[in-house]
Amino acid sequence: MSVPQASQDTASLVKRLAGPSVTKAGLAKDQTEINRIIAEASKGSKFYDNEKRKDKDLTERIGVILKHRDDLLRNADKSKIERTVDHMLTELEARRDLSQIIVHVDMDAFYANVEMLDNPDLKGKAFGVGHLHGVLTTASYEARKFGVRSGMPGFIAKKLCPDLIFVDIHFKRYSEMSAVIMDIFKQYDPNMYPAGCDEGYLNITEYCRAHSLSADICVQEMRARVHRETDLTVSAGIAPNKMLAKICSDKNKPNGQFHLPFERDAILSFMHDLSIRKIPGIGRVNERLLESIGIKTCGDIYTYRATVYLMDKYFGLQFLLRTHLGIASNNVEPVLREERKSIGAERTFSPLGDKEQILKKLEEVAVELENDMQKTGWAGRTLTLKYKLDTYQVFTRAKSFDRWISKKGDLFMNGKELLMHEWPVKLRLIGLRMTKLKDLRAAEDKGIKRFFSAAGPSSPAKRQKMGHRESMEPEEVLDVSDEYQEDCESMPGYEEHEFEEAGLAIEIPDDPITEPGDTGSSRPPQSRPSKPISSAAKPMSKKPTSTAQKPRSMATQEKDEGGDEGEGGRSCVCPICGKSMETDNSGLNAHIDFCLSRSAILEAQVESLNRQKERKGKKR
DNA sequence: CGGATCGAC
């Protein structure tokens, strides 16, 4: 039975309004009082209304999930399930790896402390980096005592802390500092993984061995060096995997370090009382979803293991079991340039309804994106328009091309086309993003032929990245062969050619379950909303872009179908799977829809399979 | 694939 009391609803809303980073380190005196002030300042705004709507949707989602849970539990043999889960836990436990020393380093209030370096008058003051009318990127520790947080709008922060000082952002300065500290970290692990400009993961196993150092001394030394060379402080967590190290770096923040014993029992008791919200990947939404089935701490995962087992598709059984045991990946390596997936730009402005003005914003964004792509050497094949209504609802619309795009004109024209399908709209944000990228800088090696020439496995030069076609002269990028264009436009399964090109066999298993056992198999929970779109969505645009959803060949087919066709059943052939059937128009359409989604899913699986192969090939 | 959601910094 759910408890949909009004008081509970507003409680979750008030918490939501407090922002996503309330869990972070900060000496909040009285969080409920802070939350009250925030809710008070928010009331009546469009932002507030939107948050209220999202909160309501989530509450409904939870209702559906709980009902599903009750149904499942009624018919389940709980003890049997628990035995099964216990067995899984034993297997996970048997593969626990405590051999690697992983460190998560995290600069303390990075932007704020850099600003303090450059303006010592700020020392001891409550200040935020950002504008009164924008959003704060960082808050000094003095400001955090008032409940001021990163990501908080300036005017709310001002309400919480009336004497708050607003300091301008100097991103270039932070980047320079970032480079300095990263260089220091790299001396302890040349293969470190920088996660943003103020933190990173290191595997110091080898360094400690080579220098006969304990992990504690090594990390102390490293932190002292950062402090000596930059005057900035850094906190660190030492643990056998990335998840634990990350949680530990928060323990003695600021300017401290925490070493979790590399022993099973110590790790289990550490996890037992740990709030589920501390787990990387679990944010506000999943915290609420898990709380609804009784899970607040990682210890609760075991208590409710039967429920978690039954609700696997909502929460991810493997992920939660591993989390309960404190098991996670200990693989530390940098993200390679060629692994980049997207590049984009977006801008917020005071709400606009005028077409000319909005198009001007779109053009600015297009210019920004062009410059960015030019500077970093990328072109892309799919353009996604993102827009946020003045109600704060966000939508995306995408369009793919048969060539690589990067020029302002292409970005703007196609962005405009996507936007005009939605007209009229009143917007507060507009953005463009390119995906399906091509790395223009990987075009070094000559002597490589065009796609369709029967090339062997492509250049072994760069560390294998087979999903992308390598090496074309930049000039060639926009001049794509005719065969290829045809393929892209008319064949639903055209991607297969890419894979053949790369020398990969296409094998889709009958039962394509993602292979467990491998250490990377688990994922944070990712539950689906029960309702895709809220009822009061957007003020009715023209069409829901019906034909644009499907490949052109499909649209054509549909048209042909609709044209001359009686209602009675007759023999027809599905254009997707080739199956023939006796059905009427709507029956065929239903089958086509099924087939389309099925082929989309298969495509996704091919891509994912492809990615797996890439990963295997990449491992040194 | 396109669209929506969630999460991290």
Add this chain to the structure above:
DNA sequence: CTATGTCGATCCG
């Protein structure tokens, strides 16, 4: 008055 920007992952149809 006033609520970011950029990216990756995942799920669904």
